Amino acid sequence: MRLGADHVVARVPATSANLGPGFDAMGLALGLHDEVEVRLVASDEILVEVTGEGAGEVPDGADHLVVRALRHTLDLAGAPLTGMHLRCANRIPHGRGLGSSAAAVVSGIVAARGLLADPRALDAATMLRIATDFEGHPDNAAPALHGGATLAWSGADGPRAVGLEIDPRIAVTALVPDVRLATSRARGVLPEQVPHADAAFTAGRAALLVESLARRPELLLDATEDRLHQDYRAGVMAGTAELVRALRAEGLAATVSGAGPTVLVLTAQGQGDVLDGVLAELVDDVAGWHRVDPGIDTTGAVCRSDSMN
Known part of the structure; x- marks a missing residue:
């Protein structure tokens, strides 16, 4: 070629x-x-x-x-x-x-x-x-x-x-901490086996997540529950785990982004004011977090090129 x-x-x-x-x-x-x-x-x-x-x-x-x-x-x-x-x-x-x-x-x-x-x-x-x-x-x-x-x-x-599919009413907020966490460390604390009940629970929630993303954003809080990895990782990102718990207690669908320590929040229509109020108390640069509202990229990777003469 x-x-x-x-x-x-x-x-x-x-x-x-x-x-x-x-x-x-x-x-x-x-x-x-x-x-x-x-x-x-x-x-x-x-x-x-x-x-x-x-x-x-x-x-x-x-x-x-x-x-x-x-x-x-x-x-x-x-x-x-x-x-x-x-x-x-x-x-x-x-x-x-x-x-x-x-x-x-x-x-x-x-x-x-x-x-x-x-x-x-x-x-x-x-x-x-x-x-x-x-x-x-x-x-x-x-x-x-x-x-x-x-x-x-x-x-x-x-x-x-x-x-x-993604319902257009869904908005995305990332809460990014100053500290880093190596993916290898976050994966290293995961157990080789989990209880069958936790696996079944998480499988059901993953199926619900597909539906809530596409058509039922009001179900995002339940749909983003997890028992496979986030609790196990709490020990290596205590601040992240605490923030996820606080946001979810207010009805907001917060999860650990990837291996962490960023927190991702998916909000449905009408939840923006709730999120703003909660974050005004919990998140600022002084506390070592900053908020990013990036939106959802629907295009993916793109490349433009110049042909050889």
Whole structure:
């Protein structure tokens, strides 16, 4: 496969996985984006310039996650590997449960697709498979690629995903703490087995969540209950657990976003004033939290390219 462009710009949304009971399966794309500009160069040089989140912390060469995903995708497509300069404008907080690593991986994949002479060589299923290989599971990768709410799973044919309907009356608020939490630490406290009653309870709530997202947002509080992972993680994110409990006590559908420690709140029509009142007492910059109202991204990853002369 030959290259058809030497300059691309990819834009990928933040994501919130799980949404309570949809552990490792459900996710939602948020209107907060990272943007990556890629320029191919006539040398072997790989240079990454990062602004925003992760600046001065993440690798600035071939070990950068976007570069690794991009070059891996080009290699799988049979395209020549060349040097490149990347400019990454990162707006998705790192280590907060908002899918920053999935966004980086997907950025590399869609940028590689944009560089190909025939982007159709990388279809949606292939891109999801590549992203899942990097991430380990598709719950963040699917909404990052496709936008909206998604349900993803892995089967004999590899990872797959379907889009879920979202009632337009639903609004999204993210409460982002100053502290970070490594996903590996959050997953490390989960037990290998859970009581059958808890598994059955959570399965029922996950099914209800699909209905409440699509048509019955008034059921979001019940639909976002979980017994598989959030309580087990409370010990490594006490502030998050306390905030989730306080919000839910006021009738608000609050969950841990991904592996945390960000809190995601899904509100139905008419609940905005309730949320504002509760957050005025519980959340501010002094307490180490800040509020983001990103909206729902319905587009997913996009890429524009400049053809080679």
